[in-house]
Amino acid sequence: DAGITQSPRHKVTETGTPVTLRCHQTENHRYMYWYRQDPGHGLRLIHYSYGVKDTDKGEVSDGYSVSRSKTEDFLLTLESATSSQTSVYFCAISGAGVTSYEQYFGPGTRLTVT
């Protein structure tokens, strides 16, 4: 299994509070991604990174920011959490070369915003 961990695994927070989710990899993969999964919507890309300090927006980036100061860590921040951000968040990584298209996912973080 690819070495990807996410923390925390579960979090309950109140509307308006900031929240940071962490993704950590031990595979030295170049690309990292944050997705959210909601019923009936599959996996939707929030932000992704193609290198240290190189990030870009995905299809549902409003209300989220990211940072990648080291190859192994990719942080997702909700500056002011809203109930619509209640979801399961998955981090994924992919490498370079012939297997670069395959993504390896972390176990997910279940976030509830009350």
Place this chain on the structure above:
Amino acid sequence: DQQVKQNSPSLSVQEGRISILNCDYTNSMFDYFLWYKKYPAEGPTFLISISSIKDKNEDGRFTVFLNKSAKHLSLHIVPSQPGDSAVYFCAALGNTNAGKSTFGDGTTLTVKP
């Protein structure tokens, strides 16, 4: 506009029979396609992929077929086993997408013993 569609939210098959999961796409720039499997409370795991230069790729009980003219791919599982019960996501990307995949909404497969 959803570029990758899995029109069947769920599928139920008997153990030992064939499971066929379908996926349609609209973006002609997609040239690589993947299937992922997801169990409850776990992250998705890569299952099988196919490049647009091929029309079939096989890995054990799993075969993916690609029909480029119809912009359609399918995943065949033969024989189906109860442990195959999971959500299956189809994904697609182009070679200029920095590895970004576009996912379908998933199909929940239930294999009954």
